[in-house]
Amino acid sequence: MERVLELAKKAAEEAEVFLASVTETPVGFEANRLKRLETRESSSLSLRIIKEGKIGFATTTKLSDPQALVEMAVETAQFGVEARFALPSQQAYPQVEVYDPEVEAVPIEDMVELGDSLMAKVRDHTPELVCEAGVAKSVGRVRILNSRGGEASYQKSFFTIALEGTLIRDTDMLFVGEVESSCQPITDLTALTDTVIQQLELAKNTASVSSGQLPVVFTPRGVRSAFLSPLALAFNGRMVVQGASPLVGREGKQLFDNRFSLWDDATIAYRPASRPCDDEGVPSQKTALIEKGIVANFLYDLQTAALASARSTGNGSRGRGGMPSPSVSALVIEEGDMPFEEMIRDMKEGLVVEQLIGAEQGNILGGEFSGNVLLGYKVERGEVVGRVKDTMVSGNIYHALRELSAIGREAKWVGSVIRTPALYCPKLAVASKG
Amino acid sequence: MLQIEQIRQWIPHAFKGQPADYIEVRIEEREASRIQYRGRELEETGLSTSLGGNVRALVNGGWGFVSFNELEGLKEKVELAVKQARLVGKEVSSFAPVAPVVDMVEPEGKKDPTTIPLAQKKNLLDEYNEIIWSTPKIQTSVITYGDGAKKIIFANSEGSHIEQTKMDVSLRIAVITRENGDVQQATLSLGSSGDFGFMQGLHHQVKETAQRAVALLSAPHFKGGEYTVVLDPVLAGVFAHEAFGHLSESDFVYENERLKDIMVLGRRFSGEHLNIVDGATIPGFRGSYKYDDEGVPATKTYLIREGVLVGRLHSRETAAKMGEEPTGNARALDYRHPPIVRMTNTFIEPREVSFDEMIADIREGVYVKNWYGGMTSMEMFTFSAGEAYMIRDGRVAELLRPVVLTGNVFVTLGNIDAIGNDLQMNQGGGCGKGAQSPLPVSNGSPHIRIRKCLVGGR
Structure with a gap:
């Protein structure tokens, strides 16, 4: 060397x-x-x-x-x-x-x-x-x-x-x-x-939901499959310096639910995304992205930070030997106060989403997600009645996360990139067959 | 450090005396270039070279696999792979017999991208970027160009020794527009098995892509639900790949008794007008090759013929386990991965219906064009259109915001009620499976019409 x-x-x-x-x-x-x-x-x-x-x-x-x-x-x-x-x-x-x-x-x-x-x-x-x-x-x-x-x-x-x-x-x-x-x-x-x-328990029976606007609870895995990519992109310094992120120029504005806080953290002990410094030798840190619904900071490497007249946040990453570019380390969404079971009890007719497929194929830069429910359950009068099939859930994170019904009390890691509680959205577009 | 030419003579020695049912060695040397623009400016140019290899061993049905960058000590690496396989193997190996092959495969004469100077590539991309930026309301754009050439030496303990040179070139252009906090994008994606000519003369397509990104800003939102949907050749090709192709990959099927029942040869999936084919022997496409990464000669395989399941894609192991012939579909992304069953060039064969006939009797439907992405979980699939238009009273009407189509494979194949006469192959995609992505493939189809397809919108 x-x-x-x-x-x-x-x-x-x-x-x-x-x-x-x-x-x-x-x-x-x-x-x-x-x-x-x-x-x-x-x-x-x-x-x-x-x-x-x-x-x-x-x-x-x-x-x-x-x-x-x-x-x-x-x-x-x-x-x-x-x-x-x-x-x-x-x-x-x-x-x-x-x-x-x-x-x-x-x-x-x-x-x-x-x-x-x-x-x-x-x-x-x-x-x-x-x-x-x-x-x-x-x-x-x-x-x-x-x-x-x-x-x-x-x-x-x-x-x-x-x-x-x-x-x-x-x-x-x-x-x-x-x-x-x-x-x-x-x-x-x-x-x-x-x-x-x-x-396996929740999916024992099958059930069908009606098409229309329904309350939807995203489990931590569900949050990852629907929201991770649009969030990661919106706070990426590269998107910001290009003016492509919908959040450009909206720092300090209340764009999300006032209980919703999100940060990026590469310093959590023994987490696979953690490290003492990024791939450019800039010290790792914890960076607030959304504080109680207010857009706080973006994630930069050296070059994008310079273009934005900001400081690198230690997010310069190299995908397999490539040039450094800004990338999330580990996103953490703050816990709320509602237990998962209570979210279910709260819904008259609704949906629990464990995993969407294809949610990342749409206009994620614009915040949109639209995917087939690979694993999800129908809730009727406060109880899970079975697994749904042939069902699509669509929305836009800038609408879906603006007003949440509740944020789950227990957060967990999904893979190494995100730690999140369940998120309960009051109304999302659900399209179902049959 | 050993060079790729020097390793050739070491391979037979490394196999000698090893207690294994089968051993193979794959060594790859690659050079690649990459150019990326973001916005008006060039953001990144990079050159890379790599040299690496792997050893795979089979003992009593168990596999060992060792990958490396340092070519020294090949014999020890073979020993390690065999030792791993012995630890795993507890049954009898099933591995379809294939006659040993000794061959050298050189690429056909075409415009080899690796011989074209960086400056010439950059000039072409500058022209495309200029077209994008002469369009009003553009917020930003991303142009990613990549090319690579690799030399692969494959040898196995049965006496095969195959050397192949493979090339690939790809271009992806995304145009992003923004108005009042609303962000939209349109993309163009192309590829070729090493012909730079495919990257040239795209000025008109680039202009259309930029104009579409602008038009999307004022396009109406779409009301989700069940519609009659007409797919253009690009998206129908993605449909063939996603919805059916992945189900035909036997590694999903061969050890799953229930899936075997579903994918039983002779089962009817659709009307007699549907034929779906996969084949690496069809020359000139990104999924074309002479031998797969197990050294098996490539074939052309009918998956569905006249609506009935007649074949599937195999590696040597899955073929033996299912008592069928190997099809030469074992492919590895690169030397860091073992080969797994993959598609090559997958397409729906053309029939008689013209596009005008196809939309003539649709009162309200959706015309979807261009691929943006696709994903499957075997039974369920989703794929997203790069462009979507309403069809009203037999005519293509207004542009819509991007839509996602989804459905159940088994139902949807049966709901295809018209297949066009205008087959086109699309080379812009890369296929992902497991951790191995993007693998060069091509898809194709004529226009097709699907009744009762679920379309997601807001």
């Missing part, structure tokens, strides 16, 4: 070298039994330079040819965009716990055992369920060096367990599932199995 930096400094005014390597060990289960063991090792080296004020970029997995990497970066710099930022010099980084040596030490046999017992527990409830499951551990290392003396490095461990179950009766297919992840080993399967068993 030092060699690359040295060569790059001869060819350009500024340079930044980024090295990421990871070793993953996934264990895969198919059709209720162990199917494969894998080991995946990868490493990539990226170089960003500023030459005559313009950015050049190249990346490679061939770690042994630094000169070729520098030449590629120089070639792109002649067409590059003007650099508006300065690379960070030596920084003080927050202490963020993301590495647990116990992860690496988990024996493969234990991972196999975890997957087997997870499938056994849910199939104990529903023997006809066909399960796919995955248990994986990984350890990654990141190191950043730049020509201004900036230097950062950290290690991160990751452990995840996922289950997907399919239940087929004639041509009727039910899909249930849950995923849990952490930077520490996961040993307790209770939360995972409870969630899946609850899904």
Whole structure:
């Protein structure tokens, strides 16, 4: 890395070298039994330079040819965009716990055992369920060096367990599932199995809803499938500097329900999205996005922050070796005061949405979501009466989140990108067949 | 560090004496370029190179898989994959026999994008961006261009050794308009298996896309419900891919007894006018190739013939487990992934009905064009249209806000009541499955009409 930096400094005014390597060990289960063991090792080296004020970029997995990497970066710099930022010099980084040596030490046999017992527990409830499951551990290392003396490095461990179950009766297919992840080993399967068993229970019967405007409760998984993408896009600094986000120029305005608060946080201990610094070496932080319904801040990397006359929020991320660009770390929605059961009791006729498919295909930049209910339940006079099918839910987050009936009391992580309670919308468009 | 040419001779040694039913090695070297504009300005140009590989081993029905960037120590990597497979395997391996192949496949003569200077690519994109920005009310635009060429060496313990060069080029343009806090967008998406010519001469299409993004700002909202829907060739191709293609991927089916009952060959899904085909042997498309990533020769497979399920897509393992012939559909996104069953070029065969005949007797319906995205959960599918218009009294009427179509595959295939005469292939899509996305594929169809289709709106 030092060699690359040295060569790059001869060819350009500024340079930044980024090295990421990871070793993953996934264990895969198919059709209720162990199917494969894998080991995946990868490493990539990226170089960003500023030459005559313009950015050049190249990346490679061939770690042994630094000169070729520098030449590629120089070639792109002649067409590059003007650099508006300065690379960070030596920084003080927050202490963020993301590495647990116990992860690496988990024996493969234990991972196999975890997957087997997870499938056994849910199939104990529903023997006809066909399960796919995955248990994986990984350890990654990141190191950043730049020509201004900036230097950062950290290690991160990751452990995840996922289950997907399919239940087929004639041509009727039910899909249930849950995923849990952490930077520490996961040993307790209770939360995972409870969630899946609850899904199976609620979906025992089928029911149909009427088309029209209905109250809808989004479970944490439902919130992720409908709201995550439009929210992540609206607060992305790139969308903001382009004026493409509907929130541009609306900081300080009350656009959401006054109980609705949202922030981005890369500093939560042992969460897979956490890290001491972003992929440009800017210290990680917690950034308020919506405070009691009021638009507060946006998420920036170095370049977009400079364009917006703001400061980087430490959200510069590289998707697999690419150029840094702003991206959410982990979104957190603040808990409210209503238990999930009470939301259900509150509805005369309504819908509970666990998962929408296709919700992210529409005009998400405009805040729209419209998807088929892959897993969701009908509520009649305060009780879940069965699973719905052939049903679409559509809306726009800027309407749906402006006035909520309630926010759930218990929040939970859905994957590694969002922690959210259930959200209860008073009225959304529901279209149903039959 | 070892070079790709040097690894060739090491492969047979690495297989020797390994206690496995089957072992394969895949080594890939790739170079790629990427150019992205956001708004008026070029935002990113990047070049990348990569070299990596994997070993996959099968022992007693269990799989081991090792992927890496460092080519040294291939023998140890094979040993690790075999050891993993032994830990898993507790039954008898099922793996359809395929005759060993030794072949070198070079790409056909076309405008190889990797030989075109970055400056020329940029000039072309500058022209397109200029067209977008000469349209009023544009808030911003995103143009993403990417191309790549990769050389793949595949060898297995049965004696196959195949070297293929594959190229891909893609362009996606999104135009975003904004008025009074309302944001709309229109997109254009194209691709080719390595012919830069496909990226040229799109000026008119770019202009139309920009104008549509503006028109959407004043388009009315759509009232959701059941309608008679006419799909253009692009969206009908997505429908064939999403709604039926994924169900035909045997890895979903082969170990699921109930799904096997549903997808039983001979089952009628639609009227006699419907034929759905998948085939990598059809030359010149993004899903075309000579051998798949298990070294199996590509084929052309009828999935539905005259409305009846007649075939499905296989890897060597799924073919053996289901007692059918392998179809050469095992594909891996890159060396970091094992091959899984995937589509290639999927399309609905053309029939006789003209577009005018198709809409003539629709009093109130929806004409949907262009794909924006699609997703399936086997039984249910959704796909979103890039453009939608009302059909009133047999005529295409006003532009609508974007709509999403959804339904149950089994019901919807039966509700196709007209198939057009104007087959077109669409090369703009990439397919995602598991963690492997986007894989180059193409879809196609003539115009089709579906009765009682659920359309989501507000």
